[in-house]
Amino acid sequence: MKNSEYPKGTQEVAQRVLRAAEKGEKVIIFGDADLDGIASVVVLQELFELLNPLYSQNKNIKVYFPNREEEGHGISAQVLHLFAKEAPVLFFAVDCGIANVKEIKKAKKMGFETVIIDHHPPLEKVAKPDFLIDPKQQGETYPFTDFAAVGLVYKVAEWALSKTNHPEYAKEKLLELTALATLSDLMPLKDDNRELVDRGINALLTTQRPGLLALIELGEVDLQTDVDIFQKIIAPLNSAKLKDNIAESYLLLRETSLKEAKALAQRLIKQNREKKAIIQQTLEELIQKIEKEKKESLMIFEISDYWPVPALGVIASKLVQLYKKPIFLFKKGEQESVCSARLPYDLDGVDALIKCKKFLETYGGHAPACGCRVKNINLPKLEKCLEKYFSKRLGS
Ligand SMILES: [Mn+2]
Incomplete structure (x- = not known):
């Protein structure tokens, strides 16, 4: 089989995005609430904004992050219920969805046009959305399959932007997030991932994104060291909680004022410190118990x-x-x-x-x-x- 130039489905999804953006169609983006999911949502949303600046002003894009504790993994019944009256609408599930056979069926019935961009291996039954990207699916012909979800969303953006006359640097603000989320998801750093991370970290050096600038400044981050990037940027972005089904780190990454960004970043840094303390304490308790009873x-x-x-x-x-x-x-x-x-x-x-x-x-x-x-x-x-x-x- 001939190797394809993009992961299977990328071109179709990118074409659908271009068509939707041209008309300013209504879009819902549902993403997992870890950094890979959050970055995937932001990259996709910013792609729509690059393609049609009207998206930055109107309400035609809605995003939603599930509370895993209440809604479980993947596409939740709650999100479909909440957005039922938005149909017809283009519905994206990013960093999840491949296993949501039932929910995708229901969404389609409700009048949603469905797109899944996931990197999880399919379980026994595979969801059948209108458009699917998942390099772990059967029949994938792209040679590299270990992308984070954000890497796949980035590939869509790259393809879509190559059909427009956006300057090369328009991609940089998407790349910086692609790098951080690929690192965060601990994906193997070879081939495509190596390239995405190298380019993204390079873009991070000159980032204009207030949320990242705030984290870099408050944490006195040395961008040349991986440990700093992991502990002072990725960890606080991963520690964020949800507020009305919007992830706080999503808000930080989307914040346009540096002053607001600093206040929010400060809070995430504090939450991360608290989370670390709880982890340490729980870990010690568990180790004691295991050593005593379950060795x-x-x-x-x-x-x-x-x-x-x-x-x-x-x-x-x-x-x-x-x-x-x-x-x-x-x-x-x-x-x-x-x-x-x-x-x-x-x-x-x-x-x-x-x-x-x-x-x-x-x-x-x-x-x-x-x-x-x-x-x-x-x-x-x-x-x-x-x-x-x-x-x-x-x-x-
Ligand atoms: Mn992921």
Whole structure:
């Protein structure tokens, strides 16, 4: 098969964006609420604004970030409900959506034209939107497939802008976000990603974006060191909370006044510090417990009703490094629990969840980093099922 020049679907999506922008069609962008999702939303929104400046003034673009704790992973029933009367509308799901078979069907029925730009591997059933980009899908012919979602959105922007007479530097403000989110999602830094990150970090050196300038100034960031970029730019942007389904770091990245940006950046930096302290404390508690009770166990399966959901992934990642075994951490809610899981490189968490899916409400993610939602009454059964799965895999 001949290699294509862009990931499958890129050209079709870019053409659809150009057509929509020309007419100023109504657009909704739904993005995951981590930095990759947020940056994907901003890059797509700013592409529309570059193509048609009217989008910066009117209300024809709406964005929405799901509260994972309440809405789970992927496209939520809530967003479809909330925007039902907007139809007909061009609906984008970025950094999620590939598993949302049911929701996409419903959205189409409601009169939404649907576009998914995702980088997660498909589960058993694949959503069928009107337009799809996901290099992990079957039949992908582009040689590089390890993009962050933002890298794919950037490719759409690059294609669309190449058909207009925007100067080369118009892409820089999109590239700086592409670099940060690709780093944030810990995607392999080779091939296309290497190039996107190098160009994006270069663009970051002369950024005009008030939100980034604020973080750089307040954190006294040395842009030549990766550690500074991770700890002082990416981490605060990732620590942000939602306010009425808008991510605070989205607001920071979109802020036009440096003064406002500094106030907001200050808050995100503080929240990040608090989050780090909670992570540290939770981690210490868990390590103590594991050392005492579970040192020999096959996997770690822990439930708590006070852990903050956004911290689960980070804590699980640290535990997997320490113990080299599957880690499943649950934040227990009233009826349901939300889980973040991390696995050693030789195990596939998504496969484990698929084998136990009869106990799950939703699940998704990548082999080494995935998650699910489960009814509290099913937690013991899920634990048994996972134990069985891993004991087979680990031969004990
Ligand atoms: Mn992502």
